[in-house]
Amino acid sequence: MEKKKSKMEELLLKNWSFPILLALLCAGVWGGTHMLYVHGSGMFNDLLAAQMFVSADSAGDFMTLGLFGLGYLIARMLEGPLVGVLDIGGSVATGVGLGLPSLCLAFGFTLPVENFAVALIFGGVIGYALGALIIVMKNSMKEGVTASGANIMMGAGNALGSYLGPLVILSACNYSIGAGIGALVGAVLFYKFDKPITGGAILGSMILGLIF
C-alpha cells in the first residue's frame, strides 16, 4: 500500500533540512547551558556533566572540560555520517552543550554563555555549520573511518555510568556520617529492587545529610 506523504513531511526528510533541525537543537541546548550558568539549573545533560561544569566554574578552569567535550564532538561527528544517526548525547549535549561553552569560558569569551539571546544565536549558527558539515561528509566520505572505534568508545561511555554510584557513596562517606549512612541505605534498597544504585545513593545521602 503506497502511503501519501504530506508536503511538510517530505521537506523535513530532505538533506538540507538536517542542518536546520540541528541548528534548532543546538540553540536550545546552548540556551540550557546558559541557564545553568546564570540560574543554576537547565543544562541538557546528565548530573555528572552539570556537576563538572559547576565544579569547573568554581575552580575557574574550563580548559579540560572544554577539550573533553570537543573530543566527544569530533568523535561523534565522524561517526554520525557513517551510520546515519548522529548521537545527540555525545555530539550535541556533551560536545555543543558542555564542551564548546566551556572552551569559550576557558578563553575568557563569556558573552555567548552569559547572554541568553547571544547564546541561542551562537548555538544555532554552530549547529547549522555542524549539520552542513555532516551532510557534506555523508555525501563525500562514505568509507574511510571505521565505526568500530566509535563502538569501543560507546562501550567505555556506557561503563562510566556504573562507576558513578560507588563514587557517590564514597563521596557521601567523606561528606558526613549522616550522608554516608543515607547513601548506604539508599543504595542497598535500590540495588535490592533492581533500580539504579546511583539514584538511591543520591536520594539517601540528601535526605539523611539534610537531617544530620
Place this chain on the structure above:
Amino acid sequence: MELIIIKSIIVGALVGGAAAAGAARMFHAPKVQSMGSFRTIGELNACKGDPISHFTFGLGFLFNATASTVACGGLSQEVHHRIIPNWAAGILLLKNKNVEETMHNPWKMLISGTFVGIVVVVFLNTVASIIPESLSTVASGVLGPAADWMLSPVMPLIFWLAAIDAGKSTGITATITGILAALFIGNAVPGLVLGILIGATIEEKGFNKAVFIMMILTAILLAFSGYFTLVLMA
C-alpha cells in the same frame, strides 16, 4: 522566576521540536541523516506503537530527570533521548495507531515534540528553583567530589583499558595520544578518544586518507592546547 519560565519555554520548544523530528528521521536512516541515538530507536520500537507504553516509559525517566535537576541543575540526557521522543510519539499515537503515519513523520513529531519539550523543561526548571538551599548544599557537597573523581582518574582509566582491550594498534595509538593529552591538556580522555578512532581505523582499513586527516587534527589539537598550557603556566 518569570525569567526562568520564559527561557525554559524557549529552549524547551527548540530542543523538543528538533529532538522529536530528529528521532522521526531515524526511521528513515541510513538513507536520511538523522539524529538521536541507537537506544532511542530501540526503545521507541520496543513500545510497539502503544501510547500507554510510551507514556509510562517516559514517565519513569522523568523521575530520574527530576532528581538530577534538583541535585545539580542537569536536566539529564533522558529529556532528549527518552522523555521527549516517547511522549511526542505517545500523543500522536492516541489519535492514530499507525506508526508510519505518526511516529515516523518528522513534521507531526516536530509539533508534538515542541509541546512536550515546553512542558517538561518548564516543569524541571521550576521544580529545581523552589527546592531549599540547604538541600542543594548537601547535594553538591556529595556530588562535587564524585564528579571530580570521575573526570580524573576514573574516566581516563576506563577509556584507556577499553582501548588496550580492543587490540594492539588501538592500544598503542590510544596510549600515545592519551599520555600526550594528559601532559598537555591535563586529562587523557580527549587524546584517548581520538587515539581509539585512529587505532581502530588502522586495524580494520589500514593507513588511509581518513587516518591521515585525523592524525593531523590530533596533532594540531595537542600542539594548540600544549601551547596554551605553556602560556598560561608562564
